[in-house]
Amino acid sequence: MVPNLDKLIGISTYCTKTEGTGGKIKSTPDQFFVSEILREKSLGKISSSGSYTVYKLKKQGIDTNHALSDIFTKYGLRLKALGLKDANATTEQYVCDMTTGRSTDTLVTNRYTLEKIGLVQKPLTKKDMVGNHFKIKIEDANFSKVIQFADHEKILNFFGYQRFGSKRPVSHLIGKAILQRNFDHAVETLLSFTSEYDLPHNNKIRNMLKDKSNYSKVFDQVPPQMDIEKIVLDEMINHGDALKALRAIPIQLRRFFVEAFQSFVYNQTVSKAYEFGEDMMQPQQGDVCFDKDDNLGRYQNDPMQRLAIPLVGYSYSKKNRFDNFISQILTEQQITPKEFFIKEMQEASEEGGFRQAVISCHDFVIKEPYVDFTLSRGSYATILLREIIKPSDPVAAGF
Template structure:
């Protein structure tokens, strides 16, 4: 039986049979370390000459979006990350200046450092990153059972809890409301959706925000860490226009909400296909696959190809063996692929795409009380750890 939180984000199964080790992660950011790995050919292109600056961003206690926003506000550098990293972790990642011209050498604050490592001719893209290396402490785990865990190459590549807002799994619900052009409900959900896992004060504020007439009265009680809520609330107090309020949110977050709903459909697709008995590990004739260089193509009986599962968007094609699951889920959710194009918010629209079905996990090692491993780009360490620990209460276990 999976925890209720898993079901809320579309995960209804485990894909390993081992007994859970129990234990807790992320008691402090130092216990969860992650560093990005760039392709060798990209590292070779970083030099002392070029148009775009490349930096290494090391941070702790702040997520990537907030760190980049802070850097832009304080130093005027508009940087782009290849991947998003959690606040409750110690992380190292590469970021690229999107404009030619001004750059900085080293910036140091109490939560992050930004160190210039060189220049490139073209800005980096997500494809330039191979994956991430993790070193994670699991407190109070049964490490005998951890040692018995050998199925790290058979784990479904679910989107993890962070994709939806761990303590308040709401991002996909907001995204769905945007797709259905129900902007009133998107704002209402963003401001007032409560969760049993959230802080008592936050829930108290959100309860008051269920009544629109309270917006102005409650504004000063909204804590600073609820910065997105403050932006939306301020707009609603000024204009009472939900679409305008949503468009005041940074563009990457607007996209994130829609992509979170796409991720929810994907998680449900994976769960149902696995439970139905579909082979998720070996690709078959007619499947879409990634090759060794992460390029998409049809199955060619190449052992290095990896099965790809559709991410629904406005260009979704039904020609795949997972369509019966995807179409059923979309009917249940009362959404059509065409609705992933939002005329009123085109910048949040998504064409769709594909995601690797199984996590590519390398260098798995146990150095009690730590586990270390390398995952391919876009895969979640918490998805792998979920299969090892099998927590009855993911939030209490640090997820």
């Protein structure tokens, strides 16, 4: 049986039979280390001449979006990350200045450092990143249960808890309300959705925000970490227009909400297909696959190809063996693919695409109490760890 939190984000199965080790992660940010790995070819493009500056961002106790927002506010640098990294971790990642001719050498604050490493002719994109290396401490684990963990290459590539909000899995619900053009409900959900895993003080504030007449009264009590809620509240107090209030949220976050709903549909699709008995580990004739260079194409009986599962968007095509599951989920959720084109908020529209069905894990090593491994881009370490630990309460276990 999977924990209730897993079901809330669309995961209803395990794909390993091993007994969980138990234990917990992320007691402190330095126990969860992650660093990005760039393609050799991309590293070779970084030199002493070029139009765009590349930096290495090292951070702890702040997520990527907040770090980049802080850098822009304080130093005027508009940086783009190749991937998003969690707050409760020690992370190293590449970021690229999106404006030509501006740069700084090194910035140091108590939560992040930004170090210039060179210049490129064209800005780096997430395609330049091949994966992430992790070194993670698992406290209080029974490691004798993990020695036989040889199935780490056969783990379904679910979207992890962070995609939805670990302590408050709400991002996909806001995204769904946006897709249904129910902008009032999106604002209500963002402000007042409560979770049993959240802090009591936060839930108290959110319960008060269920009543719109409290907006002005509660505004000054909203804690600093609820910065997005403050932006929306301020807009709602000033003009009461929900769509306008949502559009005051930074664009990457608005996209993130819609993508979170897309991720929820994907998680449910993979869960249902796996439980139904579809072969998720090997591609078949007619499947869409990634090749060794991450290019998409139809299956060609090539052992290097990896099965790809559709991510629903406005360009979704039903011609795939997972459509029965996808169509059933969309019907239950009362969403159609074409609704992913949002006329009222075009910048958050989502075309769709594909995601690798199985995690690609390399160099998996146990050095008690640490595990060391490398995952391909876009895969979540917490999904690999959930199969190892099998936590009964993911939040208490640090997920």
